[in-house]
Amino acid sequence: MSKVNKTAHPFDKVRLEALLNRRFFYAPAFEIYGGVAGLYDYGPPGSSLQANLFAEWRKHFIVEDHMLELDTTIMTPAPVFETSGHVARFADWMVKDIKTGDVLRADHLVKNVLEARLAGDKEARGLAAQPPDDKDKKRKKKIKTTAIQLADEKVKEYEVILAQLDNFSGPELGELCRKHDLRNPDTDNEVGEPQQFNLMFASSIGPTGQHPGFLRPETAQGHFLNFSRLLEFNNGRVPFASAQIGRSFRNEISPRAGLLRVREFSMGEIEHFVDPDDKRHDRFHEVRDIVLSFLDRHVQVSGSTEVTRMSIGEAVDKGIVANETLGYFLARINLYLIKIGINPERLRFRQHMANEMAHYATDCWDAEIHNSSGWTECVGCADRAAYDLSVHSARTGHALVVRQALKEPIVTEKEVPEFNKKVIGKTFGRDAGLLQKVVGEMDESQLVKLKGELIQGSTTISAEGKEFTLTPDILTIERKTFKQSTREFTPNVIEPSFGFGRILYSLLEHSFWSREQDVERGVLSLPPVVAPTKVLIVPLSAKEEFNPLVQEVSSKLRKAGIFSRVDDSNTSIGKRYARNDELGTPFGVTLDFASVANKTMTLRERDTTDQLIGPIDDVIAVVTELVQGSIDWAEACQRLPVYDGVQAVD
Amino acid sequence: MSKVNKTAHPFDKVRLEALLNRRFFYAPAFEIYGGVAGLYDYGPPGSSLQANLFAEWRKHFIVEDHMLELDTTIMTPAPVFETSGHVARFADWMVKDIKTGDVLRADHLVKNVLEARLAGDKEARGLAAQPPDDKDKKRKKKIKTTAIQLADEKVKEYEVILAQLDNFSGPELGELCRKHDLRNPDTDNEVGEPQQFNLMFASSIGPTGQHPGFLRPETAQGHFLNFSRLLEFNNGRVPFASAQIGRSFRNEISPRAGLLRVREFSMGEIEHFVDPDDKRHDRFHEVRDIVLSFLDRHVQVSGSTEVTRMSIGEAVDKGIVANETLGYFLARINLYLIKIGINPERLRFRQHMANEMAHYATDCWDAEIHNSSGWTECVGCADRAAYDLSVHSARTGHALVVRQALKEPIVTEKEVPEFNKKVIGKTFGRDAGLLQKVVGEMDESQLVKLKGELIQGSTTISAEGKEFTLTPDILTIERKTFKQSTREFTPNVIEPSFGFGRILYSLLEHSFWSREQDVERGVLSLPPVVAPTKVLIVPLSAKEEFNPLVQEVSSKLRKAGIFSRVDDSNTSIGKRYARNDELGTPFGVTLDFASVANKTMTLRERDTTDQLIGPIDDVIAVVTELVQGSIDWAEACQRLPVYDGVQAVD
Incomplete structure (x- = not known):
């Protein structure tokens, strides 16, 4: 098995984005109409990658813990979100440029301007923060930094503001803009007072215009409103969890961060209903020893972002994580993210600070994944306590409670x-x-x-x-x-809530690298479990004599439950493999004249580009185990001889 | 293998709906808030059934024909639907009660009132159309019929109107209301002139209110706008198809037909892009001999609804179906619907009449499934010609064309x-x-x-x-x-478009029956391929000594890719099986004390309630083949001996 150097070239976001665009992983929606910020379409490999994230999520959470799956309605009558508090409080603070009227998110303005000033300070002190990169067009869009040195206490002050950024109220953000003279970086104009902007898309149900509705900003309410039915389905017993994958909508003020901040997205939500007096979890012992990276609220409030490595068992024992059920889910989230290919060293669990928490939450931990935009919230895990069931029950008069025989x-x-x-x-x-x-x-x-x-x-x-x-x-x-x-x-609710677009994008960044010998040859090292295509079938040429063999291999793989694609396009095998390295296809099998004569084929592994050879059925058996994850490439190399023919590939 | 009489009791819609509600297949959304017409939530078995319909659709269409899957955006800027013609023409005709202002769909008013008069006529002539059924609450909601005999020519006239109902324009519907004195059946008031009501939900994108948007009423535009990327992904070649499963929205005027007419729904759409000069299909020979039931437009315009049975090959040869590609899809749709459990005798293909066709279509055939509401359009298969690509190309200036080397x-x-x-x-x-x-x-x-x-x-x-x-x-x-x-x-587009909610509901009707010996014991005979749970594992009691065995069977089934559930609830085995007959679970395995001692278990089939017995691994092997469809129950009965112990079940 060959060694691979995946870090020969530094991560290059422009190169990755070009690849994702070229291979149609995703693209701005309505592009030929000029596009709309924050709306994206997934093309064939992106849809397939997303579908695999969903499928693995279903297996890992729903099937494993016998959750009750739901598929509820997006269009929601206004009274539901009045009760839930979203009409009054599901809002961001925006500021308007006092001259142009351009709308900016207040916290983003503070962040971007202060970060630019700190970068300028570093430059002035001769401590260039990041290597300048002329090809990096995206970075150019960021605010231009000017090399001005700041007083040491100013630097400290800015750093503390940034560490606590999520903790400021709207008026406080306005105060910061005035105090530090923070202006719209595009125009250098001042901005007005922060105003609230509700993030729900509004519409109207039925022909009379008398029934206002909103597109849900989360799937959660659909679970809560069906609580009584779910409880009955579960024979009246708690704890149990409902789960749902579905589309939600947030009318973001000015989304500019690709898949990381969008107006329409697929999310997966679990609502685990539990006795408020007993938040133990009967499978907690299975995860107790898993070690996570924690960033708790006390550390953040002190102005630091240093993580602590600790087992989830210890974190619960010490009260850092409030209870076993919350702890169980943090550990399970960690396992899921690593299984689908997230780099564990770029994953941490950050606790929300008091003012940052959603209005319904009593405690909340985010699984944050590090990517080129910094640490990004990808999964929230909130303890919503009895908030939602209580307010809906009070409003409608339907008791949303558990009655337990003592x-x-x-x-x-x-x-x-x-x-x-x-x-x-x-x-x-x-x-x-x-x-x-x-x-x-x-x-x-x-x-x-x-x-x-x-x-x-x-x-x-x-x-x-x-x-x-x-x-x-x-x-x-x-x-x-x-x-x-x-x-x-009234049961309490522990809610793990997954934003799949953010996970998917972070995963693409973590998977991307360029071949040591040629920076132009990008590879997406997606794990087989989520790769859009598992096996590429490559006939040496489009000659008809290969057809029966291609059919045979393709149908045997299908029977083994392995999704394969045939690439019989009119280009060299090397080009076809390069294309599929970009698509993240982990394995390729090549059918050539020797295959027709000897019933053998070669098996290529994407990352090493190693090739093995063997009888067709043996190769199929090995690749099946590779895809199912029961063996790895090193083991495969023990099972099949190395192919030492002339490699058409490299 | 026992014989089963599934028609001992006539179909009873009220009983079915009670079952679907009790087992939470689906329920009105926002029920504790009084509900909203046309919005439904799927509970655990409904979500699972729906997910299986999706999965089978992906296999049958996308994988089988190498389609390019997409996942595009729901929230759509207004210019897209201005171009596509939906802003101007995607509307229904509504009439208002002149006194109460109640809004009714004009064509539904005509249909309901005329059908009620015809029923009254039959009653007067002593030809009671349907057996009166006091328990049938739903039917009571229909218009009360009065036994008044009509003149023979009046009967004929009404029948012709009903046969052509989909062919009338708005003003013509108004004319019919005046001529035949059709009034709001709820109030007996006259109604005003028909007015158009656009069926798209409107909203606004971004914080300024300057970007109107609509929720898509179909997924198709998302395919068309990405045409150039898809073509490139397919190496510039046609024909190819894109495919997508996703949520769409239609603000129906007054939906009252359960899952058959809803405001939010999951649809599956295929856009097959084809050379307008060559609509042959290279796999047409595989389906040529499949016989379908056709109801073409000429028969309907003549006032008849009689179907013709004919092979798709003959229908294309005779020009009844315009081309091979359209024919290929009609046959494939037919195969899909039968595979998931639709009764082939209650399935027909009806051609649209000229005025009925959507504004973008040049020809259209609906797969209609018969259920208790009559014949229901469940799949549309339209030839949209070059309409969409042409209009978007003209509006945006982006060429949406194929360039072919001659x-x-x-x-x-x-x-x-x-x-x-x-x-x-x-x-x-x-x-x-x-x-x-x-x-x-x-x-x-x-x-x-x-x-x-x-x-x-x-x-x-x-x-x-x-x-x-x-x-x-x-x-x-x-x-x-x-x-x-x-x-x-500019390629032409053949578009099969599936409404999954309608298919799902029709399937539930086709699957439902009551045990001969007890009408209260309902069964859903869902085929294993779509059944929410494939195998129920029933330990005789909740005694701990069964746990290792339950774990073993459950894990072996999971390895075989079979989704099972354990029912260890505190009721008799008979009650647990009855519950799972209602959930459509096709097979059950029972673990009792003999299992612990002899490592055997029994296997029960849902419809016959037959039970077989064998060593645990043999039973797992047989049930795996049953679920995969490689053997049927008759064959299973050859493989395992009949269980002749005391059957706790019946």
Whole structure:
């Protein structure tokens, strides 16, 4: 097995984007109409990669933990989001350029301007932050930096602001703009006061215009509104989780970050409903020893971004992560992301700071993946507590609760006063009600005292300035036993929420490299589990004599459940392999004249470009195991001899 | 193998709907908020059934014919739908109740009122159309029929109107309402003139409110706008097809037909791009002999709905179906629908009548499935010709064409006039341009005549009332050879378009029946390929000693790629099987004390309730083949002995 140097050339975003565009992984939607910011279409390899991320997600989460899958509605009547709080609070702060009226996101403005100033400072101090790269057109779009040195305390101040950026309110962002003279970098004009802009797309349902609706900004409400049905489906028991992959919409103010900030996106959401008094998880022991990188809120508030490596078991034990269920999901999220090909060294879990949290959350951890734009939130894992079920229940009058039969009924005893209705009416007339109220509000100790006095013969009660004498024929107090056999509660919700576009883009960055000998030859080292095509079938030429063999190999692979493609285009084998290196196809089999004569074929591995050879059925068996992940390439090299013929490929 | 009588009880829609609701196949969305007409959520079995319809669709169409999959954007800027014609023409005719203002769809009003009158006529003639059914609450919602006999010619007239219903324009529907006094059946009020209502949901993109957008009513435009990229991905060659499964939206006027008419739905669309001069299909021979039920437009215009059974080969040969590509897709659609469980006797292909066709189509056939609401369009298969690519190309200036290298260059000869620029200017001054224009517009025969005269010495041309004499030193005409080596054309599009909700609902109706011995015991005979769960694992009791065995069976099935569920709920095995008959689970395996002792288990088939028994691994092997469809139950009965123990189930 050959060694591969994947870091011979530094990561080049422009080169990657050119590849993704050329191979139609994705492209700006409505491009021939000039495009619309934040809307993208996935082409064949992108759709397929995305479909594989979905399929693996279903297997890893839904099937593995027996979750209940849902497919709910996007178009949502306004009252639902009034109740959930989204109409009032699902908004970003925007500022307007006071001269041009251009709209900017307030926090992005602060971030971009301060970062540019810090970069300028570094330059002035002769500490060029990043190697200048003339080919990097994207970076040129960033704010131009000017080499101006800042006072040391200014540098510190800016760094602290940036570390806490997500924690500022709108008015605070406005204050920062004034204090530090932050202007629209495109025009150098001042900006106005931050205003809230609701991020939901609005529409109207039906022909009368009387039913306003919104496109959902998350799938979660669809789970909550169906809670009673889900609970019944699960035979009335908690914990259980519902799960859904679906499209959501956010009318972002001015999205400019490719797939990292879009107006329409596919998300996967899990709502795990759990007893608020018992957030243990019965599979937590399976993940306890998994080590994650944590960045908790205390570290951030102190102005630092240093992560701590720790097992999830330890993090829960120490209270850094609030409970086992939250911890279980953080570990499972970690496993999923690594399985699909995210570099574990570029993955961390960051806790939200108090002001940053969504209005419904009581705690939240983001799985952040590092890419060329910095650390990007790709999965949120929030404890929504009982917020959503409670507000929908209050608004609609439908109880969204769990009724649990208690294994042991709770038996309680208490003193119960009982009035003789006839006698009390005759004795006290209109004051009878007052007396009953006063006694009814007494606590246990007062009742015990009263009871003692009544046993002695009589007792006196004062109320509204009057005094009343009570005797045992009017009032008796007895100790009674009460038995409670069911318990009713609103479950809490732990919600892992995945943005697939961000994961997909980060994965493409982590997978991309160029061949050591030729920077123009890009490779996407996607793991077989998510690669759009698993095996490329390459007939040496388009000659008809290869057709039966191509059919045979293709159909045998299909029977083994392996998705293959035939490339019989009119170019050299080398070019065909290069194209498929760009598409991330991990394996290729070549059919040549020897295949027809000897029933053998070669097997090529994408990253090493190593080739093995063997009888067709043996090669199919080996490639099947490779794709299923039961063996790796090193093991494959033990199973089949190296192909030492002239390699047409390199 | 036992015989099963699935028709012992007549189809009962109320019973089916109760089952679908109880088992949460789907339910009205936002139900606790009072619901919104035409919006539904899919619960666990419904989502799973839908996901299986998608997966089979991908296999049957995309993988089988190497289509290019896409995932494009729902939120679409207005100019796209202005160009496509949807802003102007994607509308239904609605009428308003003149007193209450209630809005009704005009064609539905005509249909419902006339059908009610015809039913009343039948009743009056003593020919009760349908057995009255007191439990059928849904039918009660239909218009109350009154037993009034109609004149024979009136009956005929109504029947002809109903047969041609889809062919009427808005004003014609208004005319029908006046002529036949068709009123709002809910209020008996007259209705106003039909008005158009656009069915697209409108919204606005970005924070400024200056970019109107619509939610797509079909996925097709996303394919067309990406045509150039797709063509390049396919190495510049046609024919090829793109395919997409995605959500679309139509703001229906007053949807009341369950899943059959909804405001938000999942659709699957294929756009097959083909040379307009060659609509042959290279796999047509594979489907040529498949027999379909056709209802062509001529039969409908004549007022009849009688179908003709014919092979697709014959239908194309006779010109009933316009070309092989259209024919290929009709046959493939037929195969798909039968594979997933649609009853072939309740499936027909109906051609659109001229006025009924969507504005972009030149021909269209619907696959209609019969269910309790009548014949329902479930798949449309339209020839959109070059409409879409042409209009988008014209609007944007981007050429959406195929450039094809001609195998044989086309060689043409023609007469080419050439002026001596210097001499003509000197001779005719400002008239030189006029002369060149006149000669330039001459056709071949005129040029030949001129050439002859020039050879003779001179010729005379009149233009704008003047006469000009030309000589060979001013004008020469020569025969030249032209070679055209590429051909440029706008491909035509054949579009199969699937509404999955309608297919899914029809499938549920076709699959539903009640056990002969007990009408309360409903069964959904979903084929294994689409059933939400393939195998139910039933441990005799929740005793812990069964756990290792349950784990073992469950993990072996998972390895074989079979989706199973464990039901260890606290009820009898019979109840658990009855529940899973309702969920459509085709097979069940029971683990009891004998399993622990002898390593055997029983295998139960849903429809027959037959049970077989064998060693655990043998049963797993048999059930795997059953689920994959390589054997049927009769064959399974040959492979494993009948279980003759006491059957806890029935």
